[in-house]
Amino acid sequence: MKFSAYALLKNALTGSVWPEQWSSPEPRASYDVVIVGAGGHGLATAYYLASEHGIRNVAVLEKGWLGGGNTGRNTTIIRSNYLWEESQKLYEHAVKLWEGLSQELNYNVMYSPRGVMMLAHTLHDVQSAKRHIHANRLGGIDNEWLTPEQAQAFCPILNVGPNIRYPVLGAALQRRGGTARHDAVAWGYARAASKRGVHIIQNCEVTGIRRAPSGEVIGVETGKGFIGAKRVGVVAAGHTSVLMGMADVRMPLESYPLQALVSEPVKPVMPCVVMSNTVHAYMSQSDKGELVIGAGTDAYTSYSQTGGLHISAHTLDAICELFPVVRRMKMLRNWGGIVDVTPDRSPIIGKTPVEGLFVNCGWGTGGFKATPGSGHVFAHTLATGEPYAINAPFTLDRFLTGRLIDEAAAAAVAH
């Protein structure tokens, strides 16, 4: 059934039951493609396999509930103002898909290009911000420099006065950046993929990756038994290392807890997304009215989906400095997710040394924004066996060749 205002009205008048948004089938014996991980990236991959490559004999296996990992735990920021050309192309590809995603999926993912403003607090920040702006403009990505006064005009509750420890010296603004409703992204892709015949199998943990004597992948062992596959794509964020280890592939990843929190809901007070890498604070306001705040990663690797109080405290220190009117607001909910961080803070999307085994991981602290683009290029890679032009640079072997795409070194921070 197509979702629309008309459908809502009809349903309201007739009191009819909405159909299932996705089915919950039992697994087949084998599939053309098995995707491990039903987060946004994995579900998007399945969707594009079915919709663009005609590969519908696809299963997405999920150890818990779909969208329950980092897809449902992030601060929903979308932007493409990355430094390096390779990253710009990848994230801009995603932004272009975001712009039409609700219509494409017939599911309101609430993409809201309300502007992402990144603050500069030191002369070094100013240099870095301007470098990004110059690079983005050349790459055809909107990004503009704002004076402190202009920054405050764009976000009236921002404190640009001299009375804080690191006064705001200016900001880089990407107007097309914004937010989306994270759960809806997972659900929208799940519904659209399921409609096209993709099997989404929840509560089905992968416990092994089975390989033929000749080395290639032939399927996965799961809590529901062996499932055969011609190709396997691992899209498991913080648990990628564990899964890839089952195929004896050692990944250049470290997994850390990353925290976020929301305030109680209030009427609109924060019109845009503001990020500050120097003082470690990100904030926007959800449509429900909650201030959505991103904190940092713990200093140590861990698979625990909770982080230390001091990490949230450090972020709230910064939030209260930058937005002094929110100091009396209250933290409603705090949670953590496990992020998979590569040495150059850029993702790995492509082939692995094992025939038939593909991986999409390493999105670190910033994977949500890439969801549609990531799924789109990974679907191409799984369908053809070769990367799409956009993900060709994001190989696993770049850590051997040294062809890194180092967003962290350049920005010196999380993204």
Next chain:
Amino acid sequence: MSSAYRLPHATCIDYTKPLRFTFDGKSYQGFHGDTVASALLAQGVHLMGRSFKYHRPRGVMAAGAEEPNALLDVSRGGGRSVPNLRATQVELYDGLVVKSQNRFPSLRFDVGAINDLLAPLFGAGFYYKTFMGPRKAWAHLYEPVIRHAAGLGHAPSKPDPDTYANQFAHCDVLIVGGGAAGLAAALSAGRSGARVIVADEQAQWGGGLLAERGVEIDGQPVQAWLAQTVRALQAMPHVRLLSRTTAFGYFQQNFIGLVERLTDHLAHPPQGQPRERLWQVRAKRVILATGAIERPLVFSGNDRPGVMLAGAARQFLNRYGALVGKSVLVFTADDAAYQAAIDLAQAGATVMAIVDLRENPQGPGIEAARALSLPVLTSHVVIETFGRLRINAAALGRIGPDGDVTPVKIEQCDALLMSGGFTPSVHLFSQSRGKLHYDADRQIFVPGISAQQECSIGAAKGTFALQESVQEGFAAGAEAAEQAGFKSQTIAPSRVRHDVPSCAGFSGAVPRPKGQRAGKAFVDFQNDVKVTDIISATQEGFKSIEHVKRYTTTGMATDQGKTSNMNALAVAADALGRTIPDVGLTTFRMPYTPVTFGSIAGLARGDLFDPVRKTPIHGWAQHHGALFEDVGLWKRAHYFPQKGESLHQAVLRECRTVRSKAGLFDASTLGKIEIVGPDAAEFLNRLYTNAWSKLAVGRCRYGVMLNEQGFVMDDGVIGRLADERFHVTTTTTGAPRVLAHMEDYLQTEFPELDVWLTSTTEQWAVIAVQGPLARQILQPFVTDIDLSPDAMPHMSVRTGHICGVETRLFRVSFTGELGFEVNVPSGQGRMVWEALWAEAEKHGACAYGTEAMHVLRAEKGFIIVGQDTDGTVTPADLGMDWVIGQTKPDFVGKRSLVRADMRKADRPQFVGLQTHDPHFVPDEGAQVVAVAEPATGSAALGFVTSAYDSATLGRSIALALVANGRARKGETVYLTRLDGQALPATIVDPVFYDKEGARLHA
């Protein structure tokens, strides 16, 4: 008594202290000890809020932290406003101003209530199914409307003037909850001598005991026992009682976050008193005595003002002397509600009926009610309620033997007290990662296996009878103290009489007549989630409880599902045809109740946000008009403007003066690490790219440090003071990172090396004296070092005395001029600086700041790590192959330098740029492109790393990283601008001045 609903006896009210307050502009009276909720109820006011989505009129449902409906805004003016406070927790003070929220134009008449009529359209997740076209309409049309409709209260509009405190504490036993079980535990732990902290979120000690009357403990009336127990605890110096203190988070290693509210209840908070205090407590043992929360029953119209929890009605009566209604109907599945009926009846209310869902309830409560001739209807349910802004009647039905419900009658009432039994408050237990156990008999989750040094007692554990609760408290307190190393005494068991404990309960939608839809039967009151929403979510494929929660938003309101989670779970389980434990609860997350940002941030504001590091010469620079820049934690003098000078003018002057005469520069922020030990040189060999073994004592060398990827990470001059002692300098911001990097390698990779690393950054003040007259300026003060060029050549280090103070004197230059860096103990830094300054002034020298320093070094083509490098640059990229010790067997990063990509021809290389327009200073960060108007999406050749107006050269200069740049010298490239077309520049050598280095060898 000014109201017919105010009674003269209550445990928490001081009737001698009447107070005035306003609610939505109307003045009311209450008493000291009241909450806003109790004071309004005592005036007969039930309507206190509007729900989130349908704007339905709502009254108070609960009496404590679990309240979902009565959310208010409290404002003291001047930035002191707080939205979304629960009326049940706001303590009254004289002059309190509270307002209702989420309504327009008034609470009684709210246009948003139109949503209630349109409710069929607004089922679970409706917004995912519409508002999709046209493409831009979401952001520009629908979203703004939805955003304004959503949200509850308003954020404050002014900065918060209050302060917040922060305290760390350790204790042997932390007890959360000051009810019967918690106090008993405190008593027995305290008597053992253990350091005990007891925290309770309420103003008064006693928890549920405060609402008890008639109960006796050890022959004493309950209130007397309570007062005596609290007095005993107050007399123990090692027991700390924290009231108005919520334990909101249970972290790893028995680390608990508490927030203590200090002034919100005061009419006139003392000046300077913090508003709240965050306690971060590490406890050897934790006892959770967090009680239980009563569940609402889920039936159509269960949200009408006047419908509330039976236990809440009893609390309002016995604690606050507020009668919630005069003709009350009780709807229950639990014995405890009978006690509420009895208490209200004895206080003068008419109990219209006690409607019991159960077929044949038995127990002392039921017998007592029958003894008082209260009408008890068993196997009955409420199937609907009536009334607009307050309940005025309810329709009752009888459950037949086959389970069918038949409507029987309509009963008038002005309050309906409901009880579905009690849900243990396992929030903190669950946060501690303890495993819950499902008690199938009573249909509740109780604490199972602990994950930390913790135990739950009393109602939090599902022990509802007072006698057992107190017993558990005594035992748990004693056991915890013993485990913490104290010898405990046995406390004689208590005897409790006349207690009516909760004994059963019901979760999920109550039975209704066949064919009747669940209607407006609310599960989550604040977020307006109905039974039908949960059922439809499950039908739409949301089969995980986490999906149900997210799709319907049940449990996601400001009360985080305290009253709704069990009912939501039961409804979902029923709809899915699965058992409750199979479906399972959603994860409990911190905080237990919302916590003010300010109390978590505490003192970290303004200059306390991050430590401010100042050099010993900071005061002098300030006195001499310096403006400062933030570099890491340091404040560095950026430039020293003379009267009327701009940054640009000051820097030109400072640069000219240094080149022509001399300048003094405060270099104290440079990182300094003392590396000592027999293997010191070998350690440096491995951490820096160049060779150190043969560096002579008394000489210095410029060192480059790489990360594992082979990229430049830090640089600095390293002097050898003795065979086994090096003085290492690092960049200002790199210092901590470099020391950590060194320690990491020393401890994990090279543990065999005999080396000690010590940060000495703050031990030394460093005064750079640079310029042709540098030697003349220093000479008069140095007694025991020969400064002559032959005796002390460029890149040497000597120890001796300056101004009578010991010094490590380096002859080094970051300006390209003859230069020295004078290291003296920090305490003497200012004295030496002032002596040198007096001499420097005689020679016409200046003090210069970091900006001039940047320009001077750029003229010489010296890099700044972090500005001219960005973590992707190798020594070869910088034209520094000479810094690589080619014959060394290994150093950190060496392996990576041989990777294919590190040897490509088109790697970025460090070059100079000469703009064709000498006045054009490109942006640092400008892209270097091949043509003036590059096509969008075309690749850059590189970027400008540094750019300045150079006084020395009388024109602009720039440094850049350009692909294969060294081979392109002489080529014209273009530099992008943000406000116009790219402008041309020629690629040149990065050394603009004194290429031969004659000046620094002077």
